[in-house]
Amino acid sequence: MRLSQLKLQFIDHLKDGYPSKEIESFFNILAEKYLGMTRLEVALAPELALNEEQLSAFESALKRLKQHEPVQYITGETEFFGLHFLVDKNVLIPRPETEELVDWIIQDNKELQNLKILDIGTGSGCIAISLAKNLKAEVTAFDISEAALKTARKNAKLNKVDVDFRKLDILKLEKLQERYDIIVSNPPYVREQEKEQMQKNVLDHEPKTALFVDDDDALIFYKKIAELAQVxxxxxxxxxxxxxxxxxxxxxxxxxxxxxxxxxKKDIFGNYRMLKAVR
Incomplete structure (x- = not known):
C-alpha cells in the first residue's frame, strides 16, 4: 500500500469519530513515529510504498484510535515545554495550560538561585522536570502511584535532570519534612458532575485517580497542600x-x-486556571 492510500483509509475509518483536522494530526504524528517522516515529507511522498511492518503499526494504531485511545498513549510519548516525555496509561497526558503554569513559575523565579521546589502529584514528572531544567533548583516530587513514579524517573533520565521522586499519599501526611521556596501542584480537581463535559478519550483512558474528586469535597487537595505550606x-x-x-x-x-x-491567572483561553499564593 502507498502512503496516500493509507492516509485516505485513515480518514475514512475515523471520520465519524473525529474532526478532519484532528485525523490529519493523528496521521502526521504516527508517520513521524513509524516512518521517521515530517509532515512536509509525508506531503511530498504520496507514492511511497510501505512494508508489512509499517502497515501493521498503522493498523494497530487505527484500531486504538477507534476506541478513542489518546494518540500520545499509542506512540508512548509527547512534548511538554519543549521537552520530550514518555507517557502511558498510568499518567495524565500533559496539557498546554500546565505549560502556562510552569512558565509562570519560571518567569517569577528565573533570577533566583539555590531554590528548593516541591511538586505534589507529579504524574509523568512534567512540571518537576521542566522546572529542574529551567531553574537553578533542587527539585523533589511526590506521587501516590508507584507506576507513575516509574515513568517520571524515566523522564528525568531522558531529559538529563536530577529530581528526587518519592511515593507519598499527601492526604495522609501530617507535615512536610523540609521547607521549600516553591510548592507546586496540579492535583485532581474535576468533579463527578463535570464528567459529561469531558471527551471520551480522557474519560475512558486517562487515570481516574489523577483526575476526579468527590463533588462534596472538591477542594480536598488544595486545602491539605495549603495547610502543609503554612509551615x-x-x-x-x-x-x-x-x-x-x-x-x-x-x-x-x-x-x-x-x-x-x-x-x-487566566490561561490563553481566558479561563482562570492558575493560582499563586504567598505567605
Missing amino acids: SLRQNGALYFEINQYLHEETRDLVENLGFEAEL
Missing part, C-alpha cells in the same frame, strides 16, 4: 496551583482563609 514554605515562598476554572473563587477564598495572599 513548610520558606519566607517569601510561593504556592502555585493549577485549578478548576469553575471553582477559582472558592479556591482563592480557601487559601486566603489560611493566611495567604492569592493571585488568580
Whole structure:
C-alpha cells in the first residue's frame, strides 16, 4: 500500500469519530513515529510504498484510535515545554495550560538561585522536570502511584535532570519534612458532575485517580497542600496551583482563609486556571 492510500483509509475509518483536522494530526504524528517522516515529507511522498511492518503499526494504531485511545498513549510519548516525555496509561497526558503554569513559575523565579521546589502529584514528572531544567533548583516530587513514579524517573533520565521522586499519599501526611521556596501542584480537581463535559478519550483512558474528586469535597487537595505550606514554605515562598476554572473563587477564598495572599491567572483561553499564593 502507498502512503496516500493509507492516509485516505485513515480518514475514512475515523471520520465519524473525529474532526478532519484532528485525523490529519493523528496521521502526521504516527508517520513521524513509524516512518521517521515530517509532515512536509509525508506531503511530498504520496507514492511511497510501505512494508508489512509499517502497515501493521498503522493498523494497530487505527484500531486504538477507534476506541478513542489518546494518540500520545499509542506512540508512548509527547512534548511538554519543549521537552520530550514518555507517557502511558498510568499518567495524565500533559496539557498546554500546565505549560502556562510552569512558565509562570519560571518567569517569577528565573533570577533566583539555590531554590528548593516541591511538586505534589507529579504524574509523568512534567512540571518537576521542566522546572529542574529551567531553574537553578533542587527539585523533589511526590506521587501516590508507584507506576507513575516509574515513568517520571524515566523522564528525568531522558531529559538529563536530577529530581528526587518519592511515593507519598499527601492526604495522609501530617507535615512536610523540609521547607521549600516553591510548592507546586496540579492535583485532581474535576468533579463527578463535570464528567459529561469531558471527551471520551480522557474519560475512558486517562487515570481516574489523577483526575476526579468527590463533588462534596472538591477542594480536598488544595486545602491539605495549603495547610502543609503554612509551615513548610520558606519566607517569601510561593504556592502555585493549577485549578478548576469553575471553582477559582472558592479556591482563592480557601487559601486566603489560611493566611495567604492569592493571585488568580487566566490561561490563553481566558479561563482562570492558575493560582499563586504567598505567605
